Amino acid sequence: MIRRLRGILAAALVVGWASAAPAQQTAADTSTVEFDVGHVHVILRHNGANDVVAANVYLLGGAQELTPETQGIEALMLAASGGGTARFPKAELQAITGRMGATIVITTGMDWTTFGLRTLRQSFDSSWAVFADRLVEPKLDSLEVDRSRQQMLTDALQQEVAPDARVEHLADSLLYAGHPYRLDPSGTPASLRGLSFRDVRRFHDRAVVQTRLLVVVVGNIGRERLEQAMRTTLATLPVGNYAWKAPPPLTPAPQGVAAVEQHLSTNYILGYAAGPPAGTPEYFALRVATAVLTGRLFADVRTRQHLAYAVDAPFLERGISADGLYVTTTDPQAALRAMALQVRRLQTTLVDPDGLRTLVGAFITDYYLKNETNADQASVLARAQLY
Numbered sequence: 001m002i003r004r005l006r007g008i009l010a011a012a013l014v015v016g017w018a019s020a021a022p023a024q025q026t027a028a029d030t031s032t033v034e035f036d037v038g039h040v041h042v043i044l045r046h047n048g049a050n051d052v053v054a055a056n057v058y059l060l061g062g063a064q065e066l067t068p069e070t071q072g073i074e075a076l077m078l079a080a081s082g083g084g085t086a087r088f089p090k091a092e093l094q095a096i097t098g099r100m101g102a103t104i105v106i107t108t109g110m111d112w113t114t115f116g117l118r119t120l121r122q123s124f125d126s127s128w129a130v131f132a133d134r135l136v137e138p139k140l141d142s143l144e145v146d147r148s149r150q151q152m153l154t155d156a157l158q159q160e161v162a163p164d165a166r167v168e169h170l171a172d173s174l175l176y177a178g179h180p181y182r183l184d185p186s187g188t189p190a191s192l193r194g195l196s197f198r199d200v201r202r203f204h205d206r207a208v209v210q211t212r213l214l215v216v217v218v219g220n221i222g223r224e225r226l227e228q229a230m231r232t233t234l235a236t237l238p239v240g241n242y243a244w245k246a247p248p249p250l251t252p253a254p255q256g257v258a259a260v261e262q263h264l265s266t267n268y269i270l271g272y273a274a275g276p277p278a279g280t281p282e283y284f285a286l287r288v289a290t291a292v293l294t295g296r297l298f299a300d301v302r303t304r305q306h307l308a309y310a311v312d313a314p315f316l317e318r319g320i321s322a323d324g325l326y327v328t329t330t331d332p333q334a335a336l337r338a339m340a341l342q343v344r345r346l347q348t349t350l351v352d353p354d355g356l357r358t359l360v361g362a363f364i365t366d367y368y369l370k371n372e373t374n375a376d377q378a379s380v381l382a383r384a385q386l387y
Helices: 073-083 090-100 122-138 144-160 163-175 188-194 197-207 222-232 281-304 332-348 353-369 375-385
Strands: 002-005 032-035 040-046 052-060 103-108 112-120 211-221 257-260 267-277 309-313 320-329
Touching: 002 188, 032 222, 040 222, 040 375, 052 122, 052 375, 073 090, 073 103, 073 112, 073 122, 073 144, 073 197, 090 163, 103 332, 112 122, 112 281, 112 375, 144 163, 144 188, 144 197, 163 257, 163 267, 267 281, 267 332, 281 320, 281 332, 281 353, 320 332
Parallel strands: 002 267, 040 211
Antiparallel strands: 002 257, 032 040, 052 112, 052 211, 103 112, 267 320, 309 320
């Protein structure tokens, strides 16, 4: 049986330090510059350590640009653009990217969609031309749209039977009822079936405009070279009048429970609670609080009491955050009682200063490990710009 709970967690963190470390001045980042090419805002970070170039084009808005009927349309448009463009037929497009060793990635998100290029410095110009033309002048014919939709539909149907994906969808549906985040940027089976190639073309013509794009590039490449590549591609798109805005605040919904019967060896339980907006002090405090809670849940519920296969206090990094409780267990009542005790402990007692210092050290190590690649650094720069 799959069970989803919402609203059972409202964690607060009170942090005490035995002694405050002196503030350290951070050296100015002279490797990163911002500028505009046409009406497209660009962030360029020079990294001469290797010849890999990671270029991400962020189509801003995410779920705010969708309706229940158009869920998945932007991802479908980008996937179908691989079927050829005005300048590059499909076979030539595939030959160029293969010859250059370039990779094009598409990632959906609640606040933006990422269209990314991974290539080598010496191949950047040719790779960028193909990559950018998929945004500027994709053919989007019925055959390619149908092929891409079928693949996305298969993925969506598989998500409906995967326990973890299904429990996440149910928890999202309860927490974000009436909010843009209730919509799935990857699409649902119903929405994908209803999208035609004409719908996708109209969406491209309306939504792919300069003012909606944020370009972040990290690699061993100069500003002049990047500007030249963009002037003949993305800067030729219609300007548009898009202005990025943070998602609206989340009005907490009444507590609710959704349960689904499924023949499984364990129960999957997930509950979400609304968190603060990104960029606020409370946002970062809650992120630390969920990390503290995760460690305590693992030590008590899984290791000491053996009540769970997996247990976690997830933190959703979005424009409007959320925190939660997750557990897979054969004894839901005992596991939830033990988890509730740890939540109350976090709400009512100070975090041990020595333990917090250890946690901060782990956070810093994890931060550097997750930002080793140029693509990872591009993601961090985009979040810093928007949040």
